[in-house]
Amino acid sequence: MSTPSVALHAPAGGTTREITLAQAIREALAEEMRRDERVFLLGEDVAEAGTPFKVLSGLVQEFGPQRVVDTPISEAGFVGIAVGAAMTGMRPVVDIMFGDFLTLAMDQIVNQAAKVHYMSGGKLRVPLVIRTTLGATRRSAAQHSQSLHAWFSHIPGLKVALPSTPYDAKGLLKTAIRDDNPVLFFEDKMMYQVKGPVPEEEYTIPFGVADVKRPGQDVTLVATSSMVYVALEAAQLLEQEGIQAEVVDPRTTFPLDVETLVRSARKTGRVVVVDEGHRRYGVTAELAAVIAEEAFYDLEAPVRRVGAMDVPVPFSPVLEDQTVPTPQQVAAVARELCGRG
Amino acid sequence: MTNPTATANLTELPEEVRDVPVAEWLRMYRLMATIRAFEEQVNELYVTRRMPGLAHLYIGEEAVAVGVCAALRPEDYITSTHRGHGHCLAKGARVDRMFCELLGKAEGYCRGKGGSMHIADPDSGNLGANAIVGGSAGIATGAALSAKMRGTDQVAVCFFGEGALGQGLLYEVMNMASLWRLPVVYVCENNLYNEYTHYRETTAGDILARPQAFGIPGEEVDGQDVRQVLAAARRAVARARRGEGPTFLLCNTYRYFGHHVGDVDRSYYRSKEEEEAWKRQRDPLKILREWMIAAGLARADEFEVAERAAREEVAQGVAYALAAPYPDPSEVTEHVYA
Numbered sequence: 001m002s003t004p005s006v007a008l009h010a011p012a013g014g015t016t017r018e019i020t021l022a023q024a025i026r027e028a029l030a031e032e033m034r035r036d037e038r039v040f041l042l043g044e045d046v047a048e049a050g051t052p053f054k055v056l057s058g059l060v061q062e063f064g065p066q067r068v069v070d071t072p073i074s075e076a077g078f079v080g081i082a083v084g085a086a087m088t089g090m091r092p093v094v095d096i097m098f099g100d101f102l103t104l105a106m107d108q109i110v111n112q113a114a115k116v117h118y119m120s121g122g123k124l125r126v127p128l129v130i131r132t133t134l135g136a137t138r139r140s141a142a143q144h145s146q147s148l149h150a151w152f153s154h155i156p157g158l159k160v161a162l163p164s165t166p167y168d169a170k171g172l173l174k175t176a177i178r179d180d181n182p183v184l185f186f187e188d189k190m191m192y193q194v195k196g197p198v199p200e201e202e203y204t205i206p207f208g209v210a211d212v213k214r215p216g217q218d219v220t221l222v223a224t225s226s227m228v229y230v231a232l233e234a235a236q237l238l239e240q241e242g243i244q245a246e247v248v249d250p251r252t253t254f255p256l257d258v259e260t261l262v263r264s265a266r267k268t269g270r271v272v273v274v275d276e277g278h279r280r281y282g283v284t285a286e287l288a289a290v291i292a293e294e295a296f297y298d299l300e301a302p303v304r305r306v307g308a309m310d311v312p313v314p315f316s317p318v319l320e321d322q323t324v325p326t327p328q329q330v331a332a333v334a335r336e337l338c339g340r341g
Numbered sequence: 342m343t344n345p346t347a348t349a350n351l352t353e354l355p356e357e358v359r360d361v362p363v364a365e366w367l368r369m370y371r372l373m374a375t376i377r378a379f380e381e382q383v384n385e386l387y388v389t390r391r392m393p394g395l396a397h398l399y400i401g402e403e404a405v406a407v408g409v410c411a412a413l414r415p416e417d418y419i420t421s422t423h424r425g426h427g428h429c430l431a432k433g434a435r436v437d438r439m440f441c442e443l444l445g446k447a448e449g450y451c452r453g454k455g456g457s458m459h460i461a462d463p464d465s466g467n468l469g470a471n472a473i474v475g476g477s478a479g480i481a482t483g484a485a486l487s488a489k490m491r492g493t494d495q496v497a498v499c500f501f502g503e504g505a506l507g508q509g510l511l512y513e514v515m516n517m518a519s520l521w522r523l524p525v526v527y528v529c530e531n532n533l534y535n536e537y538t539h540y541r542e543t544t545a546g547d548i549l550a551r552p553q554a555f556g557i558p559g560e561e562v563d564g565q566d567v568r569q570v571l572a573a574a575r576r577a578v579a580r581a582r583r584g585e586g587p588t589f590l591l592c593n594t595y596r597y598f599g600h601h602v603g604d605v606d607r608s609y610y611r612s613k614e615e616e617e618a619w620k621r622q623r624d625p626l627k628i629l630r631e632w633m634i635a636a637g638l639a640r641a642d643e644f645e646v647a648e649r650a651a652r653e654e655v656a657q658g659v660a661y662a663l664a665a666p667y668p669d670p671s672e673v674t675e676h677v678y679a
Binding site for chain 1: 490
């Protein structure tokens with residue numbers, strides 16, 4: 001993804017400054033670590049290296065290697081250790097370098113972390129955050145490019161956040177760290193240098209509250225993570241043709257703000273859902289189904305889905321660039337919905 | 342009545358347990374008898390179709406859970422396995438609430454949401470049994486990391502069967518536990534069978550070479566002799582509390598029953614003669630009882646009293662659980678999220 005050409009509205013009130021999404025993540029972690037000594041970071045190359053994306057740079061200098069803990073390359077092992085630490089009074093924030101590596105820790109996330117609270121009849125809690133990445137177009141091929149957030153959204157006991165802006169990233173990550181449940185937190189690795197306004201003051205953003213990134217009345221574009229920028233660019237293209245698109249970002253796939261999605265769908269009567277996961281059995285399918293179930297009689301046309309192609313992510317730029325949704329694609333689908341195809 | 346404050350001050354005892362009072366040995370005997378009676382009752386519930394699902398019986402392995410947990414404090418942690426009833430009881434769970442959980446009743450330790458394979462009781466330091474073989478190795482090691490970070494001197498014990506030696510997670514966390522000198526004790530219960538397959542068909546090389554590769558001291562323990570188990574556990578726990586890191590105990594033991602209650606015909610993987618030999622020669626209750634009688638520490642009738650009391654506790658517990666109410670169906674959606 002290139003740096004988005006679309007500016008987002010500044011959050012209301014207070015003093016803001018422009019920082020990158022990576023800085024927003026780092027600020028959220030540092031503030032929570034200062035606020036609560038139980039919060040610590042665990043993962044591969046999180047300390048001196050600050051991760052390959054440099055998102056964590058500087059944290060080990062402030063908090064020391066006892067709270068910014070470099071692990072061996074053992075995803076299952078250190079996620080499992082984090083689950084046990086979370087069950088016994090700590091609040092670990094795990095770093096999984098590439099979302100693809102979540103596959104190595106699936107038992108610990110799905111069979112252990114997600115189920116401990118329920119299986120224990122509510123006696124044990126797992127206040128665990130797993131930060132990881134999603135998103136293609138980094139020329140990293142099939143094992144470093146997947147967007148696997150749908151898998152975790154499927155599992156009762158897990159929460160899933162995927163911010164699209166520095167403002168959302170900071171506010172949602174602070175909420176994730178304070179949540180008493182395991183939270184999967186997906187950051188698009190192509191967005192770390194995206195800048196946006198972030199308040200100087202402390203704030204959090206509750207889970208399950210969608211954000212309307214652009215108002216409009218003709219068609220709703222529901223978009224997640226970096227697809228918000230794709231949808232906003234599509235909205236600009238559509239505007240030139242007299243179509244006003246509303247862009248809605250759910251911000252968390254679970255809990256899901258059904259109400260805001262449905263309200264927008266009822267208003268516009270036309271909905272396109274855009275997500276970078278594979279299209280089949282994906283987040284787009286769930287969101288489209290929820291909207292169809294709740295707003296069917298207000299819809300002018302079937303809900304449409306735009307997702308990543310159902311192929312492993314290929315390496316060659318010529319091949320890879322076809323696999324992710326583009327503003328042109330999204331605009332074309334929206335145009336069809338509006339009878340302008 | 343033998344003087345309960347007298348210690349079993351015998352030279353053949355391992356040094357670490359020479360100060361254990363007779364009353365404590367008798368308590369351990371009683372606890373082993375409770376576990377055995379509990380498991381016999383579980384089997385009975387299954388056979389008479391009064392228990393939903395299956396259970397994996399711990400009979401034959403009692404000395405491991407009891408000996409290890411006798412070396413722990415209430416605030417220390419354990420994680421357990423699918424064959425976990427013995428660990429839960431040894432760490433302090435109540436018989437009646439255990440039965441309630443096994444029967445899916447509201448007063449069960451998990452309000453009937455966990456069942457036989459998921460009993461957790463944080464009040465007694467039990468972070469949960471686990472139905473994924475080796476699945477709790479991360480949790481136990483993480484509890485040890487947490488104890489170290491919080492500056493307590495708590496120790497975590499990870500119980501697992503020799504079947505878990507095939508799981509990669511175990512080696513990942515043993516590596517970190519050794520690197521970070523975490524207060525965790527890995528207790529491998531080698532009951533010889535990975536479900537229905539002899540461990541020699543699944544386990545290459547020398548088991549103790551595995552912890553050794555990570556710089557973790559390991560020792561082989563007679564898991565049928567609670568004196569040896571307690572001694573080894575005390576050494577390991579003391580080492581953990583001193584901040585010297587993890588220990589691996591390989592406890593040789595035997596599962597009298599099948600992999601689970603429904604595994605009745607076992608002739609295709611082991612012989613009746615083998616089973617009878619373990620029961621006759623290597624029974625953990627018998628070994629403790631005969632030693633105490635021979636050493637003049639207790640009389641035969643004291644063990645009979647203990648066994649009767651254990652059976653009575655189990656009878657009362659199961660009666661209570663059978664009569665106890667089920668959870669309200671509306672509880673199905675509770676505790677998905679904290």
